[in-house]
Amino acid sequence: MAKLLEVRDLSTHFETEYGTVKAVDRVNIVVDEGDTLGIVGESGCGKTVLALSIMRLIPSPPGRIISGNIFFDGVDLLSLNDEEMRKIRGKEISMIFQEPMTSLNPVLRIGEQVSETIRLHQGLGRKEAMSRVVEMLRLVGMPSPERIIRNYPHQMSGGMRQRAMIAMALSCGPRLMLADEPTTALDVTIQAQILDLINRLKQDSGTSVILITHDLGVIAEAAQHVAVMYTGQIVEYAPVNDLFSAPLHPYTRGLMESIPRIDDIKGREEYLKGIAGVVPSLYNLPNGCTFQDRCPYVMDICRENEPVLKENSPGHKVHCWLYK
Numbered sequence: 001m002a003k004l005l006e007v008r009d010l011s012t013h014f015e016t017e018y019g020t021v022k023a024v025d026r027v028n029i030v031v032d033e034g035d036t037l038g039i040v041g042e043s044g045c046g047k048t049v050l051a052l053s054i055m056r057l058i059p060s061p062p063g064r065i066i067s068g069n070i071f072f073d074g075v076d077l078l079s080l081n082d083e084e085m086r087k088i089r090g091k092e093i094s095m096i097f098q099e100p101m102t103s104l105n106p107v108l109r110i111g112e113q114v115s116e117t118i119r120l121h122q123g124l125g126r127k128e129a130m131s132r133v134v135e136m137l138r139l140v141g142m143p144s145p146e147r148i149i150r151n152y153p154h155q156m157s158g159g160m161r162q163r164a165m166i167a168m169a170l171s172c173g174p175r176l177m178l179a180d181e182p183t184t185a186l187d188v189t190i191q192a193q194i195l196d197l198i199n200r201l202k203q204d205s206g207t208s209v210i211l212i213t214h215d216l217g218v219i220a221e222a223a224q225h226v227a228v229m230y231t232g233q234i235v236e237y238a239p240v241n242d243l244f245s246a247p248l249h250p251y252t253r254g255l256m257e258s259i260p261r262i263d264d265i266k267g268r269e270e271y272l273k274g275i276a277g278v279v280p281s282l283y284n285l286p287n288g289c290t291f292q293d294r295c296p297y298v299m300d301i302c303r304e305n306e307p308v309l310k311e312n313s314p315g316h317k318v319h320c321w322l323y324k
Contacts, residue, residue: 010068038223111149
């Protein structure tokens with residue numbers, strides 16, 4: 001497949017009163033056309049900052065992209081001025097934000113909010129844009145879209161708000177959609193509906209997706225490739241089947257072991273496993289591997305030198321000295 005997005009050695013830092021936070025540290029990812037890349041990791045590992053960096057929505061100050069390239073269809077987004085980027089954002093690349101209740105404007109009706117992107121990028125009048133909104137809301141499974149367009153966000157359920165966000169993201173037919181925790185705070189039945197909706201729309205339109213989550217079950221169901229993040233870095237990168245059948249990095253293994261399994265539960269009082277220790281402070285990361293204090297396989301070299309992301313088998317890369 002042709003590359004649609006290629007991020008090379010991207011670093012995004014935040015300057016705070018306590019020091020510099022390396023939220024994204026020399027990240028490399030590739031998204032092919034029609035593909036879904038899952039990005040997984042615990043809270044604070046840099047997943048959302050990576051997405052906002054791709055969208056060029058990092059607040060400055062305190063944030064700043066300090067190095068790297070973001071190639072979209074061969075064009076480096078970091079070389080574009082603000083006006084050129086606005087033409088791409090929302091039209092070619094769109095984003096479903098993590099919490100629709102805080103992402104939607106509470107004082108504007110849903111129809112007005114969804115139609116704004118359509119009117120901006122497609123040049124439609126208000127009436128034509130609103131007809132397009134009704135069409136998009138019906139496409140994402142919204143009940144009674146003619147009535148819903150007159151509702152405010154607080155008058156809708158969490159699942160309905162998320163569907164409105166997906167309709168907004170897809171309204172201009174983007175080639176790449178970034179979905180940041182699209183099933184957060186939704187019950188399991190609505191989660192399944194939202195994931196099924198994203199997969200169906202991707203298949204129908206050919207849109208590529210970056211799916212950000214901390215839920216490995218979501219990754220297994222929806223992604224073709226997976227990037228595992230820890231302290232702002234990619235520590236493992238692989239096709240989804242390879243990652244689940246043969247995880248390499250100790251952090252990835254820990255994530256896998258933390259998933260409760262029905263065969264482990266039977267006859268055992270303690271079946272939930274966790275990763276020992278805590279994530280190091282991003283203000284003061286240790287020398288060498290940032291996972292060293294939590295790793296059961298730590299060696300002297302791990303405390304002295306930082307590993308690099310290297311290919312261990314075709315398409316499967318790992319950031320660990322165990323595979324030097």
